[in-house]
Amino acid sequence: MNKEFYTRVYTTDYVVDSPQEKERLDVVLPMIGTGKTVLDLGCSDGTISKMIREMGNSVECIEISDHSIERCKEKGLKVYDLDLNMSWGDSIPNKYDVVFAGEVLEHIFETDIFLSSIYKVLKVDGYLILSTPNLASLGRRLLLMLGKNPIMELTTRNYEAGHLRYYVYSSLKKVLLDNNLKIVDFKSDIVNFDKSGNISSAFLAHVIPTLGRSLIIKAVKNG
Numbered sequence: 001m002n003k004e005f006y007t008r009v010y011t012t013d014y015v016v017d018s019p020q021e022k023e024r025l026d027v028v029l030p031m032i033g034t035g036k037t038v039l040d041l042g043c044s045d046g047t048i049s050k051m052i053r054e055m056g057n058s059v060e061c062i063e064i065s066d067h068s069i070e071r072c073k074e075k076g077l078k079v080y081d082l083d084l085n086m087s088w089g090d091s092i093p094n095k096y097d098v099v100f101a102g103e104v105l106e107h108i109f110e111t112d113i114f115l116s117s118i119y120k121v122l123k124v125d126g127y128l129i130l131s132t133p134n135l136a137s138l139g140r141r142l143l144l145m146l147g148k149n150p151i152m153e154l155t156t157r158n159y160e161a162g163h164l165r166y167y168v169y170s171s172l173k174k175v176l177l178d179n180n181l182k183i184v185d186f187k188s189d190i191v192n193f194d195k196s197g198n199i200s201s202a203f204l205a206h207v208i209p210t211l212g213r214s215l216i217i218k219a220v221k222n223g
Contacts, residue, residue: 013071014044020197020213023205024131024189027216028102029055031129031185036097039121041084042104045071052100053077060096062088085110089120097126103214105132105172106163115179119221128181128219131189135166138211139192169210172217182222188212 016022025048032038034056040049043061045068053059061079063069072079082088085108099118108114118128133151134140140150153163167175173183188209193199205212 014047016047018197020190020192020200023202024102024214024216025051027187027189028100028129028131031187031216031218032057032098032100037094038098038100039092039094039096041099041101041118042107043072043077043079044068046075046077046079048100048102049077050075057098060094062092084108084114084117087113087117089117092121094121095123095126096121097123099126099128101128101130103131103133105130105167106165109164111165111175112179115176115181119180122221124221126221127184128176129217130219131214131216132165132167132172133163134168134188134210134212134215136168136210137192137213139195139213141211167215169215172215176217176219177222180222181219183217183219185218187216189214189216 016025029051032052036057038052038057038059040052040059040061043049043063046061049059049061049072059077061072061077062082062084063072063079064081064083069079069081080092082091084104099122122128135150143150152166169186176183186209188205190200190202190213191204191211192213
């Protein structure tokens with residue numbers, strides 16, 4: 001996974017075009033808060049970064065796709081052209097109240113390097129807001145019981161998103177703790193009851209987040 005892959009695959013702008021994506025943002029954005037300095041990792045075309053800025057935050061971004069970088073600049077966002085698989089923590093001159101990694105961790109090969117870089121750029125009392133697909137969502141569990149692929153990518157073809165890692169809550173908690181990041185809040189967005197997502201429940205995701213589509217966490221520096 002490198003600049004060439006993401007520039008080739010991510011050539012369209014991000015669109016909040018589904019009720020499920022809106023549900024995820026309805027959970028994530030309040031967790032980020034307002035009046036913060038925020039670093040948005042893998043920010044795509046900057047659409048969500050702009051939303052975070054409009055909430056009263058100061059926002060900077062990291063992106064690798066040339067298309068997305070240009071779109072961020074058009075939105076007036078400061079964007080660093082960096083590979084999140086490399087050690088990038090020392091390349092950023094600032095420290096942040098919040099680091100936001102929305103649907104990024106699953107793309108990362110060098111997970112420890114990625115998380116240690118986040119630790120470096122967080123202020124002492126800063127926190128990470130992270131969302132990633134839940135391998136143990138209700139829909140994926142049912143698919144696996146039926147002997148079907150639980151929506152895991154098998155190639156790096158153009159129609160694939162480039163997912164390399166899949167997490168359940170316990171494994172996500174462990175990899176974060178291994179990198180001195182402690183989960184202090186855990187939520188999810190929506191529980192799907194069919195493949196299309198037309199039948200779903202945000203309430204059930206709130207009550208039993210381990211069944212939800214996304215793992216959404218807030219983590220702080222541990223020690």
